[in-house]
Amino acid sequence: MKKTIAILALAIVLLSAVAAIATTGPASANIEGYVHPDGTYRGGYINPVQTEVQFKLKDGLFTEIRYRALGYRGVDYLKSEDAAVLGITQQYQDLADYLIGKDVSALMELYHPENITKDTDTFTAATLRSSKLVSSINDGLNRGLYALPTE
Numbered sequence: 001m002k003k004t005i006a007i008l009a010l011a012i013v014l015l016s017a018v019a020a021i022a023t024t025g026p027a028s029a030n031i032e033g034y035v036h037p038d039g040t041y042r043g044g045y046i047n048p049v050q051t052e053v054q055f056k057l058k059d060g061l062f063t064e065i066r067y068r069a070l071g072y073r074g075v076d077y078l079k080s081e082d083a084a085v086l087g088i089t090q091q092y093q094d095l096a097d098y099l100i101g102k103d104v105s106a107l108m109e110l111y112h113p114e115n116i117t118k119d120t121d122t123f124t125a126a127t128l129r130s131s132k133l134v135s136s137i138n139d140g141l142n143r144g145l146y147a148l149p150t151e
Contacts (some may be wrong), residue, residue: 035060036104040147043140048073051132053096055140058149060103065096065137088129091117095133104141107134 036057044052052069055062070077070092077089094117099106110116113130140146 036141037145038149039145040149041137041140041143042068042146043136043138043143044069045132045135045139049129049132051092051136053133053136053140054146055137056149057104061101062099062103062106063101065099067092067096091129092133094118095130099137104137107137110134 038058040054040056042052042054044050050069050071052067053065054068055065057063067078070089075082075085077085077092080086080089091113095110095113098110098116110130110133116130
């Protein structure tokens with residue numbers, strides 16, 4: 001009898017824990033009205049472009065997005081002084097700046113970078129780059145909070 005009660009109690013605790021995780025984790029971002037917790041997030045995309053970002057959310061809005069790494073085949077875009085690379089880096093920054101003050105749903109707007117950043121010609125291929133920022137941010141959201149807010 002005691003064994004049965006203990007097993008039932010354990011089952012209830014485990015089911016409660018699973019239900020709590022299922023409704024509060026990053027996967028809940030698809031639930032209408034869900035707001036990611038305030039704080040700092042980090043995410044990245046590498047294939048072969050390396051795009052790593054750190055961003056902050058407050059009340060469900062992006063308040064800061066900065067690139068921790070940005071490069072391609074050994075070229076560090078954040079340190080380069082090459083004019084073509086500077087143009088590409090500016091496009092990445094334009095895309096990040098666009099999100100400031102917007103909620104996570106604005107990520108979908110990045111799939112149309114021609115409405116956001118200048119110079120989206122075939123040489124610079126901003127359309128292809130915007131999806132790397134989206135992937136990096138989604139990676140950060142899926143990983144969850146990196147740090148709680150300091151304020």
